[in-house]
Amino acid sequence: MRTAPIGVVGLGAMGAGMARALLARGFRVTAFNRTAAKAEPVVRAGATLAATPADAVAAADVLLLSLAGEDAVEQVLFGALGGTLRPGLTVVDTSTVSPAFARDTAKRLAGAGVRRVEACVIGNPRMAASGGLRVFVAGDRADADAVSDVLDALGPDVRYLGGPGNASVLKLALNLLLGVQTAGLAEAVAFVEAMGMDRELLLDAFAGSGWRSPVLAFRADFMRKRAYRPAAFRAALMHKDLRLAAREAADHGVGLPVTERASDRFGALLGGGRGDDDAAAVVELRSAPEPGESPP
Template identity: 60%
Template sequence: MATRPVAVIGLGGMGSGMARALLDAGHQVTIYNRTAAKAQPLVQAGAVLAASAGDAGAGAPVVVLSLADEYAVEAVLFGEVVDRLAPGTTVVDTSTVSPSFAHNTAIRLAASGVRRVEACVIGNPAMARTGQLRVFAAGNESDVDGVRDVLGALSQEIRYLGPSGRAGTLKLAFNLLLGIQTAALAETVSFAESAGLDRELLLGALDNSGWRSPILSFRAEFMRRREYTPAGFRTVLMQKDLTLATEEAAVHGVALPLVAASARRFAEVISAGRGDEDAAVVAELVAKADPPSAKLIGEEESAA
């Protein structure tokens, strides 16, 4: 398979994993991360470390972004990178942003002669490292087809969704379900432990039942070990995505009360100083309930 230069900007868990998969597929990979120390394992594996985000993007026909939020995309892409990109460059943006931000970003890049492929990547850092993600892509279909070699190095499946914004919508849909499930599993643990049931027993029973799912098992392993670093999905990013989903739904006149409640729980984790730990750490934040009423069931009726 023919390979070509690819820049990867943003080396969190997913970005680092995708860079590794691209290297393993034979691509010439240039990397940049604000914290340079995170880049060293990739440099040892053959990547070239750029001095700046702009330097990383200059000369690369494909630039993969894996950034934390809209603020980071704005600051890095438009503040440092876009002016260094040659016309015809394709930016593959795997950052989770709102559909409206995605659509606006595509328009602004097009004005500079740069293509944008919006890539919703589903999986975890371990899957990213081995090229086993699932990629749902949006934008111009010809632009997606033009980077299938890069997307194929990252994934076991590529699906085209249609116009810009749809990949972001799908990613938020996945993540709101993940957030609710993670918060629900944390409350399941709190409920069981409050009644004297051992956490390990509970999680083991769930993992061998019809309630088991790969995503819950992944989060349950953090809770079982009570160790939440390195994070698979940082709490601060979970809270951000749930908030984005709530805001986007409101634009369409839809309320998401369960999502909003889960977002508040993760916000409490962040306030407790644990936002950089995996979102499963919410299991350690036990909400205190008001004391139950002393009345017995049926007292209300008999007093009437």
């Protein structure tokens, strides 16, 4: 067991869960979150609260990031921590970003002697807290092996996928499938309700059908209850990931028209002030968005 604490920056639903999983495995954790109140459950579980991101990493040899997107990662790594990153530190970045951003960030950190291990996680907050995530890993293999104890604490299925950006590709591909399927299930509900039937009839039939999957069943449960908070996967993050996938694909000459249309639907949720609802709230939209109405 490593003796230095692990710094954790970002205690949203997933970050807090991963911090708890690390604590359960016996790691010491020093954690920072921009909204200090969200850190309280993790502190009660045994973590030390840091006043700043720099304090979280001061005594650590591993920094785990769980941030909302590229802007937040940029601000933390090259803003708040820009003068304190030191050679020998390993950044385990679980944030969902574009493959291009992942590769560029790894290169910039390497210039400062800092290793970046891409660790894209698949699962929900409950799985994060129990150490039950799937972990897609990319970067230098030796760097990943050096933090294998940390990665193993996050979940039993840790897969090394090669060089920087590869884990981000696979994570976005799976989130693309989730977004499109969630929007499709929402439209099936809308169709049934437009025909004068209750959504319960469809969702009950869906539950016993070949179309059921664990992730869609999870979204269907939100739709059945018509309650979308606390979110397991916020609509704002779903929208962000679909846009990242579409943008990266376009940069490589590939169009993703179905993904872009699904992105418009989640964008409409954001436009209605529902970005913090679970992505399943897309079922409550009734008007079709005009192409391009999605917020940037």
